[in-house]
Amino acid sequence: MRYCSDCGAPVSLQIPPGDNRQRHVCDACGTIHYQNPKVVVGCIPEWEDKILLCRRAIQPRHGLWTLPAGFMERGETTREGAARETLEEANARVEVGPLYSLFNLPHIDQVYLLFRARLLDLGFSPGEESLEVRLFEEDEIPRDLIAFQTVRETLDLYFEDRRHERQGVMYSGDIIRELDGEQPQVRVTIHEDPK
Amino acid sequence: MRYCSDCGAPVSLQIPPGDNRQRHVCDACGTIHYQNPKVVVGCIPEWEDKILLCRRAIQPRHGLWTLPAGFMERGETTREGAARETLEEANARVEVGPLYSLFNLPHIDQVYLLFRARLLDLGFSPGEESLEVRLFEEDEIPRDLIAFQTVRETLDLYFEDRRHERQGVMYSGDIIRELDGEQPQVRVTIHEDPK
Ligand SMILES: [Zn+2]
Ligand SMILES: [Zn+2]
Numbered sequence: 001m002r003y004c005s006d007c008g009a010p011v012s013l014q015i016p017p018g019d020n021r022q023r024h025v026c027d028a029c030g031t032i033h034y035q036n037p038k039v040v041v042g043c044i045p046e047w048e049d050k051i052l053l054c055r056r057a058i059q060p061r062h063g064l065w066t067l068p069a070g071f072m073e074r075g076e077t078t079r080e081g082a083a084r085e086t087l088e089e090a091n092a093r094v095e096v097g098p099l100y101s102l103f104n105l106p107h108i109d110q111v112y113l114l115f116r117a118r119l120l121d122l123g124f125s126p127g128e129e130s131l132e133v134r135l136f137e138e139d140e141i142p143r144d145l146i147a148f149q150t151v152r153e154t155l156d157l158y159f160e161d162r163r164h165e166r167q168g169v170m171y172s173g174d175i176i177r178e179l180d181g182e183q184p185q186v187r188v189t190i191h192e193d194p195k
Numbered sequence: 196m197r198y199c200s201d202c203g204a205p206v207s208l209q210i211p212p213g214d215n216r217q218r219h220v221c222d223a224c225g226t227i228h229y230q231n232p233k234v235v236v237g238c239i240p241e242w243e244d245k246i247l248l249c250r251r252a253i254q255p256r257h258g259l260w261t262l263p264a265g266f267m268e269r270g271e272t273t274r275e276g277a278a279r280e281t282l283e284e285a286n287a288r289v290e291v292g293p294l295y296s297l298f299n300l301p302h303i304d305q306v307y308l309l310f311r312a313r314l315l316d317l318g319f320s321p322g323e324e325s326l327e328v329r330l331f332e333e334d335e336i337p338r339d340l341i342a343f344q345t346v347r348e349t350l351d352l353y354f355e356d357r358r359h360e361r362q363g364v365m366y367s368g369d370i371i372r373e374l375d376g377e378q379p380q381v382r383v384t385i386h387e388d389p390k
Contacts, residue, residue, distance in 0.1 A: 003203035005196040005228070010203070018323060020283075021268065033200070036233045037267050039306055072232050073216065077299035077369045078306060088215075098388040099297065099367055102308075104272035111234055111273060113297075128213060170365065170388065172294055174272045193293040193365065 006031045037109040041081035042069020043117035045094050050135035052119060054089050057131045061147035082115045090133040092124035102172040103150040112150045149175055201226045232304040236276035237264020238312035239353060240289050245330035247314060249284045252326045256342035277310045285328040287319035297367040298345040307345045344370055
């Protein structure tokens with residue numbers, strides 16, 4: 001951010017009175033421009049013992065598989081956003097169920113919220129952002145071709161729960177990227193919630 | 196938003212190619228400026244059978260009571276944000292536990308995430324944004340002087356669960372404000388998650 005979105009004048013980084021972090025503050029009108037993490041909402045669409053994945057037609061991770069998910073929009077609830085993304089990416093209608101996983105990605109300022117969802121019919125097809133959409137049994141999941149770590153961790157937890165017939169749990173996790181020397185390290189912490 | 200935060204030129208509302216909603220698009224550099232909901236993170240700090248509330252020293256709802264909570268910042272996880280807000284507003288140290296409630300407020304584009312938390316010691320005191328901070332037993336809670344509906348609903352659920360010794364649940368709810376004629380109506384929907 002270099003200019004004030006309210007008046008067009010340059011902004012500078014300052015710690016406003018009573019605050020403890022640098023913010024972009026307008027040199028002309030004084031508006032403080034806060035920047036906050038974004039919410040990504042999505043579904044685990046279930047049909048019998050299968051789940052639906054989409055193969056990405058867009059960057060990043062073009063050609064890889066993911067659960068239908070995307071940025072939450074203004075004016076909607078998290079469940080509405082998860083259903084909307086599933087409709088947009090897979091032309092699939094779902095009834096959104098309980099929250100299943102919450103993942104923090106502080107290095108890119110995202111919070112993922114993935115919900116279990118019941119696929120209402122088999123009339124799905126690739127949306128504009130998908131190359132291919134299909135149902136997978138557990139042993140067909142292309143685990144090495146999953147686009148995002150949040151989705152891979154969620155699918156691992158999901159099938160592990162299903163193998164143990166474990167219900168009524170959700171997970172919240174952190175995916176932390178840190179530099180260890182020059183080597184990027186990923187640290188994954190997962191809590192079983194609630195308990 | 197009236198000006199581009201990247202180049203300072205005017206923006207106009209347009210539906211970008213491949214999109215289905217109006218966005219602020221820069222007339223000069225073409226940058227699309229997305230606006231997204233914000234996450235509010237907070238704690239239910241527990242000490243024996245009491246919980247900690249803060250009386251607000253700031254607007255909105257100056258003088259009313261609330262759980263320590265505020266906007267999630269960049270570079271932190273939801274639990275880190277909840278602990279930070281509790282430290283800032285109540286000088287209180289907590290160990291953040293499981294997610295307890297998720298509330299959508301689509302009319303103001305906020306998602307509340309409130310976590311159960313264990314207060315680590317009794318050395319709390321009002322932070323800059325609080326007039327007063329204290330522990331409440333259930334029957335002392337000033338239910339008519341609670342600042343936010345998300346907090347009131349959360350406290351009602353929390354004490355109801357405690358009366359029934361119900362554990363291992365979380366709640367996700369929507370607080371929808373609609374105009375019915377000229378009369379604003381609030382519709383609250385609460386799901387018990389996961390189940
Ligand atoms: Zn300005
Ligand atoms: Zn521009």
